[in-house]
Amino acid sequence: MSAPTRVLGQPRAGSSSRALLVAAPIAALLAVVPLVVPPYGAILLAYGLVMAIGALGFNLLLGYTGLLSFGHSAYFGVGAYSVALMVKYLRVGSMELFLLGAIVGSVIVTAVFGIVCVRYTRIFFGILTLALSQVLWSLAFKFFWVTGGTDGLRVPTPSLFGGLVTGAGDKTVFMSHAYYYYVLILFGACVALMWVIVNSPFGMALQAIRDNETRAEFVGVRIWRYRWVAFLVSGVFTGLAGALWVPLNGLTTPDIMHWTFSGELVFMTVLGGFRSFAGPVVGAIVFNYLKTYAVGYTVYWQLVLGVVLVTLVLSLPTGIVGSAEKLLARFQRSRP
Amino acid sequence: MSLLVTKDLVKWFGDTHAVDHVDFSVKPSEVLALIGSNGAGKTTLVNLISGLIRPDGGRILFRDRDVTHQSVHGRIKAGIARSFQLVNLFDQLTALDNVALTIFSREGKTTHLATFASADSAVWDEASEILRLFGLEAKARMLAGGVSQGERKLLDVAVAYALRPKLLFLDEPTSGVSTREKAPIMDTITSVVRSTGISAAIIEHDMDVVFNYSDRIVAMHQGTILADGTPDEIRRNETVITTLIGTTGAP
Amino acid sequence: MDVLLIHIINSLLYASVLFLIAGGLSLIYGVMRIVNMAHGNLYAFGAYVTAWAVGTMAAGAPVPVLLMLLPVGALAAAILGAILEPTLLRPFYRRAEEYQLLVTFGLLMILEDLMRFIWGPYPLSASEIFENFGSLTIGDVIYPTYNLLVIGVGAAAASFLWAFIYRTRFGVVLRATSQNMRMAAALGVNVNRVYVQAFTLGCFMAGLGGAIIVPSQSAVLGMGIDAVVLAFIVVVIGGLGSLEGALVGAVIVGFVREAGIAWFPEIELAVLYLAAATVLLARPAGLFGRP
Numbered sequence: 112m113s114a115p116t117r118v119l120g121q122p123r124a125g126s127s128s129r130a131l132l133v134a135a136p137i138a139a140l141l142a143v144v145p146l147v148v149p150p151y152g153a154i155l156l157a158y159g160l161v162m163a164i165g166a167l168g169f170n171l172l173l174g175y176t177g178l179l180s181f182g183h184s185a186y187f188g189v190g191a192y193s194v195a196l197m198v199k200y201l202r203v204g205s206m207e208l209f210l211l212g213a214i215v216g217s218v219i220v221t222a223v224f225g226i227v228c229v230r231y232t233r234i235f236f237g238i239l240t241l242a243l244s245q246v247l248w249s250l251a252f253k254f255f256w257v258t259g260g261t262d263g264l265r266v267p268t269p270s271l272f273g274g275l276v277t278g279a280g281d282k283t284v285f286m287s288h289a290y291y292y293y294v295l296i297l298f299g300a301c302v303a304l305m306w307v308i309v310n311s312p313f314g315m316a317l318q319a320i321r322d323n324e325t326r327a328e329f330v331g332v333r334i335w336r337y338r339w340v341a342f343l344v345s346g347v348f349t350g351l352a353g354a355l356w357v358p359l360n361g362l363t364t365p366d367i368m369h370w371t372f373s374g375e376l377v378f379m380t381v382l383g384g385f386r387s388f389a390g391p392v393v394g395a396i397v398f399n400y401l402k403t404y405a406v407g408y409t410v411y412w413q414l415v416l417g418v419v420l421v422t423l424v425l426s427l428p429t430g431i432v433g434s435a436e437k438l439l440a441r442f443q444r445s446r447p
Numbered sequence: 448m449s450l451l452v453t454k455d456l457v458k459w460f461g462d463t464h465a466v467d468h469v470d471f472s473v474k475p476s477e478v479l480a481l482i483g484s485n486g487a488g489k490t491t492l493v494n495l496i497s498g499l500i501r502p503d504g505g506r507i508l509f510r511d512r513d514v515t516h517q518s519v520h521g522r523i524k525a526g527i528a529r530s531f532q533l534v535n536l537f538d539q540l541t542a543l544d545n546v547a548l549t550i551f552s553r554e555g556k557t558t559h560l561a562t563f564a565s566a567d568s569a570v571w572d573e574a575s576e577i578l579r580l581f582g583l584e585a586k587a588r589m590l591a592g593g594v595s596q597g598e599r600k601l602l603d604v605a606v607a608y609a610l611r612p613k614l615l616f617l618d619e620p621t622s623g624v625s626t627r628e629k630a631p632i633m634d635t636i637t638s639v640v641r642s643t644g645i646s647a648a649i650i651e652h653d654m655d656v657v658f659n660y661s662d663r664i665v666a667m668h669q670g671t672i673l674a675d676g677t678p679d680e681i682r683r684n685e686t687v688i689t690t691l692i693g694t695t696g697a698p
Numbered sequence: 699m700d701v702l703l704i705h706i707i708n709s710l711l712y713a714s715v716l717f718l719i720a721g722g723l724s725l726i727y728g729v730m731r732i733v734n735m736a737h738g739n740l741y742a743f744g745a746y747v748t749a750w751a752v753g754t755m756a757a758g759a760p761v762p763v764l765l766m767l768l769p770v771g772a773l774a775a776a777i778l779g780a781i782l783e784p785t786l787l788r789p790f791y792r793r794a795e796e797y798q799l800l801v802t803f804g805l806l807m808i809l810e811d812l813m814r815f816i817w818g819p820y821p822l823s824a825s826e827i828f829e830n831f832g833s834l835t836i837g838d839v840i841y842p843t844y845n846l847l848v849i850g851v852g853a854a855a856a857s858f859l860w861a862f863i864y865r866t867r868f869g870v871v872l873r874a875t876s877q878n879m880r881m882a883a884a885l886g887v888n889v890n891r892v893y894v895q896a897f898t899l900g901c902f903m904a905g906l907g908g909a910i911i912v913p914s915q916s917a918v919l920g921m922g923i924d925a926v927v928l929a930f931i932v933v934v935i936g937g938l939g940s941l942e943g944a945l946v947g948a949v950i951v952g953f954v955r956e957a958g959i960a961w962f963p964e965i966e967l968a969v970l971y972l973a974a975a976t977v978l979l980a981r982p983a984g985l986f987g988r989p
Contacts, residue, residue, distance in 0.1 A: 127563065179799055233795050234733040235938075238930040245927055246968045253964050296989060312551040312567070313541070313560035317742055319548050322537040329497070329535075329916060330524040330606060331552040340560070365762065380717075411815055417807030424800045 130306065137183035150287035155360065157291045159399035160298040161355045161381060164359060166350025166391035167305050169376045175309055176341045177321030178232060180226075184241030185247045186346040188368035189213070189220045189225040191355025192251070195363045204271040206293065209354050211431055217350025220247075221343050229338035234322070241370055248368035263364030266357045287360060294355055301348060302392065308344065317341050327375045349376075371413065375402075378420055384430025392434050450475045450614055450646050451496065456505035457492055465491040467670035468505070473614055478637055479648045482658040483667035484691060485575055490532065490649045492667070493616045497529040498522045502615045510613070526613035530603045532622060532650070538592030542583055542602055545591050545690075547574040548611040574609070580639050581605040596629045604636055615640065621656060630651060633660050658682065700837030707836075707958050711845045713952030714852020717909030719925050720932035721859060721944040722900035728939035729876045729896040732787060735802040738926025739809035739905055743778060744771035744886055744905025745917035747814070751823035752913070761830045763878050768909055775905020776898050783897040788890070806923070814919055821916035844914055851910050855903065862904040863941065872896060876939070928955075931974040936986050941988030 129227050141160075142350055145153040165187055172178040193216035199204040201219070228239045251258045258264065259428020269284060270277040276289045308314050320326040320334050357363050366372065373396070427434050449472040452584045458466040466488045472478055481489045496507055498519040507515045509525050517525070520652045521690040526610055537545050556579045558595045563572070578584050581601045586594050589604060600620055620636055637660050640647045651657050657664060657678070664681040666674040674680075681687055747770030752764050786805060790798045813903045830837045831844040863869040875882040875892045907925075908917070932951050936943025954973045959967035976983065 117571065119889055127565075134511045171774070173796070177796075195464075235801060235934065237735075237799055238927070238934065242927050242931065242971050245923075246971050249967050289495060306781065307563065308560050310563050310565065312548075312557045312562070312564045315548045315551065315564050316557040318540060319537045323535055324536065325499075326531070326535040327517050328605075329499075329523070329531075330549040330610060332519055334522050337557070344560075347681050354853070373805075374803065377803065381473060411811045413699070413807045414811035414815065415810075417804045417811070420804035421786065421801055424797050426805065428797065444732070 125291030125438065127306070127310070133242075135301070138299060141173050142292075145288050145291050149281045153287040153291045154283070155403060156396070157286070158356070158357055159396035160252070160294050161352050162358065162376075162399055163395035164298055164301045164355065165349040165371075166376055166380050166383070166395040168345045168352070170380050170391040171298050171305065171308070171341055171345040171348070173377075173380060174387075174390070175314060175321060176317045176338060178229075178338065179237050179377070180228075180240040180345075181237045181370065181373050181377065181436060182242070182244030183346075183349050183368065184243035184368050184372035185224070185240075186217050186221055186349040187353035187356070187372065187376075188247060188251065188363075188365075189217045189246075189346075190355075190364040191351030191367055192199055192258065192264070192353075193217070193350070194354045194357045197258070197261075198266050199264055204267065205273065206271050206358070207273060208271060209357075209383075210297075211349065213350050213354030214347055217353075218343065221346030221350075222339075223345070225339045225342035229335050229342055229379060229417045237313040241373070244368060244373060245370060248365055248370075253295045253367050257288040258365070261364060263362050263376050269358050290358065296349070297355060301351065305348070308387065313340070313438045315336070374416070378416055380430075381420065382430055383425055384433040386429055387432040387436065390430050390432040397431065448475070449473060450510060452508045453492075453496065453505045454508070455665075456492070456495060457503045458488075458495055458500065458552065459503050466495060466502070468673055469667075469670070471665065471672065473571050473646050473648055475646060476641075476644045477615075477646050477648070477662045478640060478660060478662045479663050480661035481648055481650045481667065482652070482654075482657055482664060482691060483673070485668040486668040486669075486671050490618055492528060493618055493648070493650060497616055498525060519561045523612075526611075527616070528607040528610040528612035528614070530607045530618060530620060531614035532618040534596075534599045534603045536591040536599060536602060536606065538590065540591060541588050541593060542576055542591050542598075543571070543578060543587040544573065545602060545606050546577050546609045547571055549606050550574055554583075567677075577609050581608075581634055586639060597624045597632060599634060600624060608639060613645055613671060614649045615645060617647060619650050620655060621651070629656055700839050701762045703836055704839050704841060705960060707841065707845065707849070709949075709952040709956040710852075711847045711952075712850050712955055713948040714855075715907045715930055716928060716951055716975050717852055717948035718855055718903045719946055720929040720948055721856070721927050721935070721941055722903035722907075723926075723943060724933045724936070724939055724944040725859075726897055726900035728934070728941075729872055730787075730791075730893050731843075732791070732798055733802070733938075734787075734805075734900075735799060735926065736806040736809055736922075737900070738811070738924070738929065739806055739922035740775045740779060740901045741908040741925045742813060742902040742922035743809065743916065744908030745912040746813055746822060746908070746923065747771040747774040747905075749822040749824045749912045749917040750817060752827060753822060757826070761827065763823060764824075764827050764830075768913075769906070770907030771912070772902050772906035774910070776902035778905075780898045780900025781895060782901075783894045784890075787897070788893075806926075810919070810922060813922075814833040817917070821918045821921060822912075823916035825916075826913075837930070842914065843930045848914070851906070855906065859941060860905075866897070867965040928970070931970060933972050935977045940986040 144156055148424035151357030165183070167181065169183050170202050172180050190213040192210040193213040197209060197212045203209065221237070224243050228236055231239060251261060268282055271289060286307065302375065316332045316337050317325070319332060320337060324334055379394040380391040381394070382398055406414055423430065429437065451473040453471045456469045456471070469492060471492060481510070483489050495502050498517065502515065508512055509527060514522055514525060527669065537548065540548065547570055550573055551564065573585065575584065578587050581604065583598060583605065585599055591599070593641055594602065604617060604620055621632050624632065633656055639690060648677065649661065661678060664676060665672060666677055666681065668685050670689055673690065674676055674684050676684065703741045719738065723734065727733055748768055751767045754832065756764060775891055777807035782805070782891050790801055825954060828842065831842065832848065832945045833840045833842045863872060871887055873894055875887055875889060879889055928951065932947035933944055935950055936947030950973070951970060954970055962969050
């Protein structure tokens with residue numbers, strides 16, 4: 112079965128230390144990337160890590176709570192626009208303040224959206240989230256004097272660690288080194304935090320809601336509240352990803368609020384495997400490379416995505432991570 | 448002195464009086480059987496008391512407190528728990544997780560989102576102990592969706608029991624299992640219930656089970672209570688025999 | 699006064715098209731318990747095919763010929779539906795709903811780009827019909843006659859559908875299947891056939907919506923997703939699976955949207971979602987939904 116349910120909640124001291132055993136070499140590998148690959152490669156990976164934070168948040172709802180959101184672009188966009196508006200109106204340049212602003216912004220928006228959405232499950236939830244994100248998207252368009260409309264808003268290179276590191280020199284160098292490590296640290300923190308959340312009693316309650324809503328209610332779990340908190344956490348993770356994404360991109364436009372971007376989040380999570388903790392992370396990073404190279408070949412990128420999504424769901428519903436685990440298990444069984 | 452009393456409880460489904468002005472009660476520390484043919488209103492009554500559905504009239508008193516309009520959560524806190532006829536478990540969690548989650552919930556710990564569930568050894572010890580009481584310790588690490596039907600029935604009861612209720616409603620705890628498995632399941636359930644002194648109200652179709660395991664029997668028919676008495680009294684009750692036992696084909 | 703009348707006609711115009719889209723969606727859900735995220739793309743497909751037939755292939759032909767070509771989009775959407783249901787959706791009926799949603803979402807992405815591939819990124823119009831119908835004066839206001847035809851088609855489709863579902867043998871089979879699929883199958887209903895018929899009919903309605911609106915509004919990319927979101931608002935208000943609900947929901951959304959455009963043009967969509975959210979908070983299963 113699935114990885115989160117197999118590892119989760121069982122009083123085995125090994126589960127988290129085993130995860131560390133997997134995570135440590137990956138972290139080390141990620142840390143040396145800017146030293147060995149060209150700047151462009153590191154920046155590309157930074158994009159991937161940012162998306163991974165967003166997908167991790169998204170999957171708290173899909174994989175752990177059983178809610179499929181088609182509107183997570185909204186929270187990503189709220190994070191990004193929080194930063195851009197702070198630059199425009201408050202002349203802020205510190206990344207820490209940006210992150211704080213993005214968290215506050217996405218908490219407010221997800222708290223309000225959540226109140227409406229968590230009363231529903233399945234398709235109703237999906238459509239409500241889609242609809243609300245399209246509202247934000249249309250607002251980003253129509254209030255152009257605030258948001259810059261289709262031109263979007265520019266965001267200059269921020270200063271990091273309370274001004275200790277500034278992006279004064281060459282932008283590419285800054286992004287591929289200082290900013291890359293900044294993203295990497297936050298990525299690590301987000302992964303660790305999410306790992307704790309899904310392995311906490313709260314995380315167990317979410318999975319109980321996913322498996323059986325009625326029974327969850329009858330063991331005393333107040334499902335709307337838990338869904339609402341999950342919605343909030345999920346949205347804030349995605350908002351944080353949006354905030355980290357803006358400086359990399361240098362510009363935010365309404366495109367990132369559009370449903371197609373929500374579709375990409377859904378896609379990367381399913382690609383990596385929504386039934387496992389690492390699935391969305393792997394999916395986001397793989398997707399990022401796939402998109403970067405495929406967009407160069409075809410303008411019908413959406414079509415490619417759709418075909419791959421349908422094929423994945425038809426033949427590999429557990430995604431990359433789930434399939435890899437299955438292969439590994441078979442390999443281990445075949446050995447004495 | 449009753450643990451639970453319903454007064455004039457009413458529930459309509461369209462024109463059907465599923466529960467028709469029912470005065471029902473459960474005493475402390477008793478094992479009560481709720482019998483009646485399909486559609487007699489037994490499950491509706493339990494759904495009303497446990498809070499799954501709302502009554503159209505009447506009151507529900509639990510330990511002298513009016514719980515008629517309380518949320519499911521409030522009733523659980525007050526001490527009412529239930530199992531389900533069609534087994535309702537968290538299928539992708541292990542048997543142990545099913546019970547542990549319930550304990551976390553009971554203790555208000557499911558709000559903790561920044562601590563590892565696995566670190567709370569008191570909860571896991573209690574969960575293991577409850578599984579042992581129900582004879583499920585060997586299945587602790589198996590997914591709830593992957594154990595046998597009889598074990599699922601027991602696990603369903605174990606989950607409800609883990610809430611440490613004062614009154615436990617069991618909706619057909621032996622339905623869907625073979626005749627041979629019924630007695631061991633009922634032995635296990637009643638021994639756990641009696642050893643802790645809580646009350647249990649069991650909906651049951653099998654008359655052998657009913658007469659062997661209950662202290663008191665309440666017979667329902669078309670939404671009303673037809674008879675209420677000890678197994679011996681019910682066995683001798685002409686109305687019950689003609690309207691219920693005759694139709695259910697036992698004994 | 700006349701302005702009010704125009705607003706009312708506009709609302710009904712909008713409601714007619716919305717009913718065709720949402721009614722199809724609701725019909726499919728009612729029978730098959732599946733929600734097709736790509737439903738709006740079938741509406742867009744209908745619009746594109748008609749625009750292509752009327753505006754490009756038969757451009758310059760006499761108006762009666764063009765009018766005859768109008769339903770082509772609806773037929774094309776129906777054929778597409780008849781192909782999609784058995785090939786893409788059928789394998790998913792037994793699987794968790796997440797997978798159904800994911801597959802239809804994938805289909806949405808595919809259809810969106812496929813239309814861009816076939817008809818290019820620019821709007822496609824069939825305005826010849828619209829212009830040929832001319833306009834009439836209501837009080838001091840000039841109003842396009844064609845819009846009244848759209849309302850007529852919407853009303854006709856609603857009554858036809860009602861008769862079809864409540865007065866024909868096929869309607870009985872359809873309703874029986876939607877009530878209890880297993881029971882219907884046990885009684886000898888060929889469920890697979892009913893499913894493909896219901897899906898085709900739903901797609902036909904969506905395609906018809908696209909076909910009749912395209913003379914007055916061009917077919918553009920992205921019209922599918924806008925339509926599916928609005929159609930969901932309609933069914934959410936009316937109750938998913940209920941045709942009466944789709945009708946009432948379409949009328950409500952039609953009026954709310956017209957009022958929104960008139961008084962709050964900036965936040966017209968937000969007003970709509972607010973209306974839907976209000977209904978949902980008061981009646982979670984919608985006005986006509988089975989809770």
